[in-house]
Amino acid sequence: MSLKDSWQEFAASAARQASNLHIASVNDKVRDLHQRIHQRHxxxxxxxxxxxxxxxxxxxxxxxxxxxxxxxxxxxxxxxxxxxxxxxxxxxxxxxxxxxxxxxxxxxxxxxxxxxxxxxxxxxxxxxxxxxxxxxxxxxxxxxxxVFTDQVVADLLLSGHLIGMIVTQELASVQMLVGGLRLASQFAHVRDLETGAHLDRMARYARLIAREIGPAHGKTDDYAENIFLFAALHDIGKVGVPDRILLKPGKLDDAERTEMRQHVVVGLRMADRLISDFGLDTLANIGMLRNIVIAHHERMDGSGYPHGLAGDAIPLEARIVATADVFDALACARSYKPAWTLANAFDEIERMSGAQLYAPTVKALLDCRPEVEAIYQRFQDGSHTL
Ligand SMILES: [Fe+2]
Ligand SMILES: [Fe+2]
CATH class of the missing domain: 3.30.450.40 (GAF domain)
Known part of the structure; x- marks a missing residue:
């Protein structure tokens, strides 16, 4: 059975298990419950x-x-x-x-x-x-x-249990989706010589950036958590790239590069199929996953792909993930280059700030140097993967 067949089989069985899931934003549900609780208390x-x-x-x-x-x-x-x-x-x-x-x-x-x-x-x-x-x-x-008399507490324990279930359900359904996609993603990264540790680190760098710049962009805290969950899936479409291109040690020719660049389009198709199979169309922020997959190679000056989007036309989550991904790619070894020191990687993304990478995301990463170093130390190759 080919990788694609087993992937499809997995997606289909996951879809059967999850067909009843329809999740609105946790934020909305908690606000709604708060209003009801407020009437009683x-x-x-x-x-x-x-x-x-x-x-x-x-x-x-x-x-x-x-x-x-x-x-x-x-x-x-x-x-x-x-x-x-x-x-x-x-x-x-x-x-x-x-x-x-x-x-x-x-x-x-x-x-x-x-x-x-x-x-x-x-x-x-x-x-x-x-x-x-x-x-x-x-x-x-x-x-x-x-306020918290025995009677009030007894009543709130019930509501609290409900909120706990909402949070658990939301996390579980997103994690189920992410788990499936990540499985495919890791297959791709094994072939690509990118490691699980790369995904661990870049997803955490992306969350750091999202937490730094989110409030200024009107984002709530769940935005950064969703970035964290979805960021590691940026390259799922590499499953569809042939080995002769993905594993080629030298430079790609034009035709090969065109085919390699298809990974963002293939990835979006995979994400869409899984989202609809899981019945997760209503999941809050699922659009972020689509944006990350399709737009993580767009660049601020319009020189990226697949659409050559520029500036604000690139979804914020894709600008965040691009910065985290490029930074980690610089700081770890690839088939075509040795690992750079963190200091050199910081210098390089600073150089790329503005024309290629969104300046506030680069600044956010630079501002979080101690956290970046802690993540880098904690998630080395061969350590735990997401
Ligand atoms: Fe990519
Ligand atoms: Fe990557």
Missing amino acids: PAIARIAVALYDPEMRRLKTFVASNDHVTTPLAGYECTIDDVPSLLAIARSGEARILNDLSTIAGSDTVHSRWLHHEGFLSSLTLPIRHNEQLLGFLFFDSRERD
């Missing part, structure tokens, strides 16, 4: 979800529904080990009720300082778990003291 002014990344032991804000806050807590992340109270909740699996936040005003996490600054006085925190794994935390916050 008007004192609940904020509901927020933070996701946990077990690889880096980090917590990141994911969705939030606030009544009115002066400065939204966008793009906040921290290491779970720095928040012992959350670590304790994760271990015990039990809710934490704080009925007077002013008593922990001395707590020095950015999150608790922010709550304090915004006038929140009590909170309920629940762990979100799935299959024994910690997925994140759910926060109910109020501007009044002593």
Whole structure:
């Protein structure tokens, strides 16, 4: 059975399992639930979800529904080990009720300082778990003291469970889609001599960039998480490129280059087929996956392919992924070149900033040097893959 046949068979069986999935944006659902909860418990002014990344032991804000806050807590992340109270909740699996936040005003996490600054006085925190794994935390916050009585907590536990399920379902369906596509992608990368570690790193670089520049582009925190999930799929279409071209050690001739460039078009076709097979057309932000696959070789000056798009005509997510992908390609060895040092790779993308790569995405990566170095050290070839 050829790779394409087994891929199609896999997609078909996955589609059978997932045919009932219709997911709206988690943000919308949480906002909707917040409104309903607000009718019963008007004192609940904020509901927020933070996701946990077990690889880096980090917590990141994911969705939030606030009544009115002066400065939204966008793009906040921290290491779970720095928040012992959350670590304790994760271990015990039990809710934490704080009925007077002013008593922990001395707590020095950015999150608790922010709550304090915004006038929140009590909170309920629940762990979100799935299959024994910690997925994140759910926060109910109020501007009044002593809101979380036993009765209110009992009621919110039910709603909390529902929100936990929504988050789990959204993540599971996206991960199922991503898992399938990544399988194909890794086949392609094995042949291409690109490694799983490249995908691990570039997806994380892309998330860093998205978190840095997202708010200025009106993006919420789930944008960066979607970038993270979808970025590693940029080259899925390479499955369709013949070995004689993909593995050619020397320079490609014009005809071969044209065929190689087809990988973005082939990739989009594969993504579309899987999206419709899975019934995921309604999944929020699925358009980002399509944009990343088709447009990650477009360049700011219009010199890229397949459409020669320029500037803002290139979807933001493709500009982000292009920067992360080029940067990591520079910093690792390929059949035609040795690995560059990180310092040289940083210099080179700075040189490419503006004409080829979107200047704010390059700046974001340069601004995140310590995080980039940590990711680079953590995900080396032969280490864990996504
Ligand atoms: Fe590509
Ligand atoms: Fe790549």
